[in-house]
Amino acid sequence: MTRKLLLSGILIVSAFLLMGFNFSYPWTKAEKNIVPVKSEVKKADQVIVYYFYAKPRCVSCQKIEKYTKETVSSLNNSKVVYQGINLDDKANEHYKKDYALFSKAVVLSKIVNGKQTEWKTLNPIWTKLGNEKDFKGYVTEQINTYLGE
Template sequence: MTGRLLLKVLLFGFIAAGVGSMLHKSALSRAAALKARPAAAAAHAAPVKASAGVSQNTAVVYYFYTNTRCASCTQLEAYTREAVETLLSAGYKGWRVEFKGVNVEEPGNEHFTQDYRLESKAVIVQKFSGGKPLDWVKLDKVWILLGDNAAFVNYVAAETRQALDKK
């Protein structure tokens, strides 16, 4: 019996050390990201460079990802694409809406991480008018709604419409 107890204690200690290590690395990563952010970049109205091929009054619903992708990450992309292609493909109040998946680890795409203050995979709605970037919004609830396709798709469409309704 004491051998089993000792084994349980050792396993628990190993798991606790692993979790502690992950939390420590995560805290260091977040601290570095916060330190790298300029203090004045708090407003979402700070535009980024215009995407190639963006025409007059276009909203781009971006899904930003990295080389490492899990099943949830690919599902996030699929649901976001579905929202744009099924509920927004006809446009909205004079705005053309398009979907773009962007790997931020590919050469030339690194700037998106700073432009949108990305810390993980994310969905961003960016407005462009006449090729010039306007305001943008990060859709924070996509991870929470990932288990419900209909709620996810409706959320992305509703948030995109709300962003386009803002003057």
């Protein structure tokens, strides 16, 4: 019994360390000089909420997509646009470099006067996935910050 508890504790601590390690890579930091593809740029100011995915799609990844779509929809704001992007599609490979992606991710892109002025990878979603309210609250807060609200 004690041995099982010790092993469980080690596994949990290892998982948290790995998650923290992945989130601390310098290439996950926001860059301001990335320009989205012209077809995605509108003249009006907006926030594009990207969900980048690839196969296989685990239960957690499907939940992230669902919660993100629902959050954007609940805002009922024409300035906030959701886009799911399949990174397995060759035409979308540039996003990996553009947004320094190494895994599935939610990225906010702030568009002002038709140009991307900043972007941010929402890494904390992975730790908020177990609580739908916290997840959606965090994503909403980040979107509102980009909207200036």
